[in-house]
Amino acid sequence: MPFPRGRKPTAAAGSKIPKLNATASENQEDATQVKRSSSPPRGAPKKRTAFIDITNAHKVQISFPGKKKEPGKKTAKKTSSTSASASNLANLKKSSSSVSSEGTISERERTDTEEEEKEGDTLVNVAAPVEEQAAAATSPAAREAPAHLRRQEIPKEFDIDSENSEDCYMCPEYAKDIFDYLKNREEKFVLCNYMPTQPSLNSEMRAILIDWLVEVQENFELYHETLYLAVKMTDHYLAKTPVHREMLQLVGSTAMLVASKFEEHSPPCVDDFLYICDDAYKREELISMEASILQTLSFDINIPIPYRFLRRYAKCVSASMDTLTLARYYCEMSLMEMDLVPERGSLVASACLLMALVTKDLGGWSPILQFHSGYQASDLAPVVRRIYSMLSAPPDDKLRAIKNKYSHKVFFEVASLPLLSIDILEKALSS
Template identity: 80%
Template sequence: MPFPRGKKPSAAGGTKTSKVGVTTSENQEEGSQVKRSSSPPHGAPKKRTAFIDITNAHKVQISLPIKKKAAGKKAAKKAAAVSTKNQANLTKSSSLSSEGTTSEREKTDTEEDEKSEDSKAEASSPVEELADAAPPAVRDVPAYLRKQHIPKEFDIDSENSEDSYMCPEYAKDIFDYLKRREDKFVLCDYMPKQPSLNPEMRAILIDWLVEVQENFELYHETLYLAVKLTDHFLERFPIHREMLQLVGSTAMLLASKFEERSPPCVDDFLYICDDAYKREELIAMEANILQTLSFDINVPIPYRFLRRYAKCVSAGMDTLTLARYFCEMSLMEMDLVLERGSLLASACLLMALVTKDLGGWTPCLQFHSGYTPSDLAPVVWKLHAMLLAPPDDKLRAVRNKYSHKVFFEVASLPLVDVDVLEKALAPRCDASPSHLHLEPRIE
């Protein structure tokens, strides 16, 4: 059962007045949708379109840039013609002073040249003028702006060419950007900076956040982002152990505002903390986290990479769920906090593929992730040791969650054998042919 949203009882037949003196109803305070009147409020600006009022379009004169360029070209040619005329007049004056006469032929030639220049300026088309104005040589496009060539056998986005929400034209560019952005969010072991905390306390907090995500029915992206925000804040700001739950719940609130369509309100998070903190404290912690992180909370999370890489092998929902189970279990391990999200997602997917006997790391996965099996080996062995360790009775949220039928009961699957895992991690001679054009690994 989800936690009930926090609501304050209202007086019968009355309304609640805020600090600024505005009277709002209980439903408005809880964020319910209210039908608005079509008439604008008193003093509000009139409604207008983004560009121009279509009803007055016939009154608006729009000057196109190409016409301005053409006019500028014509003016320049006329100026050149006038300059030629002035030069001719000077020549004529000097001729009159020396010879005392001028020929009608020179005057006629000058007038004909002026008319010829005007007629050429009027007859030239805008296309020709733009062609004349083009630079003599086109600059080379920088390497980082060039469209990367994707071999046909590794093209996983063309099947969504009709779905604009999938962004098939630049989906790979987006994930390449997220992978480069990971350089900014590499974590270190910050526990020595936290004298009042230890890895066990952090694991208990993450276990509790998993329960919050499940009971509030939040997206998995919200959970992963909340954990990342918590880690980055703790890396920079030492806190006391009594404030650890406040940091975690506030990070979940921030992640909900970033990821959710309808995020829980502040009262909901105060309720799940059993009213251990005041509203002012949570809001102050929210401002503290944002300022500490310089308001840059778009942290690349492993869950996004996991879904992307699973598409490379057309993994089924059961295989993806198993990889998600491995990835979610890693959130509580301090040793795996230091790993990049893309690398951790790749290692979890490889373990899921081997567990399901669906093969190992394919060339398509290597092309899109940029990782080879040898790159994944250290993280895979950490994951294997984590899953092989006896479960802690205090940390049961993830195992209980993925033991449900909704998640295909993947938590009850046997762990893959070490020999099979070693064979999958062994380098292959055909794993990286020369035509793959693999991206360099970002250290």
């Protein structure tokens, strides 16, 4: 039975956690005390602040601003601004021109005045370079950022984020930089065909697992990002760890649990995943597998997924929802294909969107898509042909979760649309 969610832990009877009311009353008593005894208890260490022994504070001479100087004492003056140095110099010259009541200046006063005049001259000489530096700092050349820190200028015809300038959730100022960063980050997560290194697994078993994960995503009503991330984590884990076929479902369900914690606002609990596995695994096994996946991936699970790039690129051409859904159908079907595991997510997303655009007769790979994706139509050709070959192959009646999902009216029944002709597709790739 799943644990209830949202319940806060309560303190058990006899707990040593102090009550909030008692703490508040103690704070109020401390606030009402105006003066405390300065004598420490017998044997207690002396009270000290960070810099001064407060028990000897009466011996420390502290000068305060605005306090009158005692006669006969000389204090050093330090100025840090041009205006202060100028006023000091004027006061020094004024004092040097004044004489005592007897009409003469004492020798000590004369020496002090000469030294202060020299100090004032030095301050004036130093002030000139400071003013020059301030003027240079405000010049247009100094205000320009270094080349590597300057923001990339986006041509007006390729700007798709300015329309969201008032929506802070869309991050219009950083959207292009964010997706460029994700695209560069893909290089860290490039995989190869790891199936030959698995002693008891094959591509058909992996396809069955992903077909089951699609059903889990539907039953739990999870985000599509959760499904894609779970598949990515499963592939990266299988690429590094040999897994027996009987434990493959445990790997997939645990990867979905970790992805849910990463993507969902309210992820399913452990007992929910044990239930969908028909209690084939114990709770301790699932938690142990979770730790194994995270350690194997070095806790770096923010893997770029095709789904995010697909939504970004569809926005470039203002694709309608049915066109985007068709591209999502192609992209989700590509998850089951082992030959597409080594391909980058941004490249797969671009290929699926191109196929959807050509199917809907909305044009090919336009310049704005080339700008934001960084791919030419020739770069997409191998992946497009591989996806087309996968879609044109005879369907497997055992693996119909994705096709049934996208045959629903909610998804515009895009799975029932006829596949476009290969000649039309090749023409779009060559243009």
